[in-house]
Amino acid sequence: MLGYFGPAGTFTHQALQTVTQDEARPYPTVPAALDAVRTGEVEAALVPIENSVEGGVSATLDALADGERLMIIREVLLPVQFGLYVRPGTDLADVRRVLTHPHAAAQTRGWLAANVPQATVTEGGSTAAAAAEVANPGSQWDAAVCAAVAGEMYGLVPAASGIADNEAAVTRFVLVGHQGAPSERTGADKTTLVAYMHENRPGALLEILQQFSLRGVDLCRIESRPTKTQLGSYCFSIDAEGHVLDERMGEALRGLHRVCQDVVFLGSYPRADEVPAEVPYGASDGEYRLATDWLGTLRATGRD
Numbered sequence: 064m065l066g067y068f069g070p071a072g073t074f075t076h077q078a079l080q081t082v083t084q085d086e087a088r089p090y091p092t093v094p095a096a097l098d099a100v101r102t103g104e105v106e107a108a109l110v111p112i113e114n115s116v117e118g119g120v121s122a123t124l125d126a127l128a129d130g131e132r133l134m135i136i137r138e139v140l141l142p143v144q145f146g147l148y149v150r151p152g153t154d155l156a157d158v159r160r161v162l163t164h165p166h167a168a169a170q171t172r173g174w175l176a177a178n179v180p181q182a183t184v185t186e187g188g189s190t191a192a193a194a195a196e197v198a199n200p201g202s203q204w205d206a207a208v209c210a211a212v213a214g215e216m217y218g219l220v221p222a223a224s225g226i227a228d229n230e231a232a233v234t235r236f237v238l239v240g241h242q243g244a245p246s247e248r249t250g251a252d253k254t255t256l257v258a259y260m261h262e263n264r265p266g267a268l269l270e271i272l273q274q275f276s277l278r279g280v281d282l283c284r285i286e287s288r289p290t291k292t293q294l295g296s297y298c299f300s301i302d303a304e305g306h307v308l309d310e311r312m313g314e315a316l317r318g319l320h321r322v323c324q325d326v327v328f329l330g331s332y333p334r335a336d337e338v339p340a341e342v343p344y345g346a347s348d349g350e351y352r353l354a355t356d357w358l359g360t361l362r363a364t365g366r367d
């Protein structure tokens with residue numbers, strides 16, 4: 064059984080339905096969904112990790128970095144569109160209190176300010192949980208920012224549709240399972256990790272970046288997250304193009320291990336867009352192996 068950030072009707076639920084129709088178990092928060100994987104209640108869980116407008120989902124980045132180790136098995140991309148959903152009979156002009164997920168609030172901030180300037184927006188739970196709450200006849204909330212699927216599922220009607228400030232927004236979700244052998248290498252892969260520096264000193268971040276750039280590995284995402292030990296202490300959450308089985312990625316990880324205090328490997332898995340990695344000159348597996356063989360001969364015989 065799979066788990067997901069729920070309840071039914073969240074964008075995460077919709078993303079899950081693009082990969083399986085099997086019954087799955089909803090969890091009210093991302094940490095709860097990931098803990099259910101840790102306890103074995105579910106085999107794996109789908110959670111949001113990044114949005115093209117709002118950036119990384121901190122709850123997910125932190126829950127993956129902390130606690131018993133988990134691994135990303137695959138990723139799913141979903142275009143996200145929002146509507147303002149109300150109980151039947153409520154007009155846009157009557158909307159005073161709006162409830163939604165923080166990422167959804169951020170992606171509709173401009174529209175809400177322009178079209179319901181009288182409303183206050185409260186962030187919490189998920190978009191679908193907000194719809195379920197608004198559906199309550201005695202609810203203190205007048206409207207939810209959510210997907211059409213969620214609005215309809217909980218018996219609400221749209222006071223407005225297509226309210227995203229950026230219509231091309233896409234959210235990326237990851238299916239997270241137990242630590243184990245990484246997913247198979249496809250040639251169009253991503254690797255996710257968290258790098259902890261030894262100490263805060265000049266050039267430490269540059270040193271981390273150099274491990275990738277020297278080996279021709281492109282980064283798709285890098286974000287600093289607090290280590291939560293003290294103010295000003297940060298680690299780096301990174302998505303890099305390629306698989307841990309790629310020679311250049313292996314070299315980059317070896318380099319990171321030498322210069323970092325800790326490197327948390329969170330998986331190598333196929334890219335949802337299936338775009339193959341661009342391997343720069345001198346960075347292919349064949350070229351790495353030739354160089355290793357050459358050095359081996361040199362060391363053994365002195366001949367190049």
Ligand SMILES: O=C(O)C(=O)C[C@]1(C(=O)O)C=C[C@@H](O)C=C1
Pocket residue numbers: 068072073074075076111114120143164166167188189190191234
């Ligand atoms: O609340 C939901 O529906 C979610 O699936 C979460 C989430 C997010 O965390 O980014 C997913 C997609 C949207 O960007 C807004 C909210």
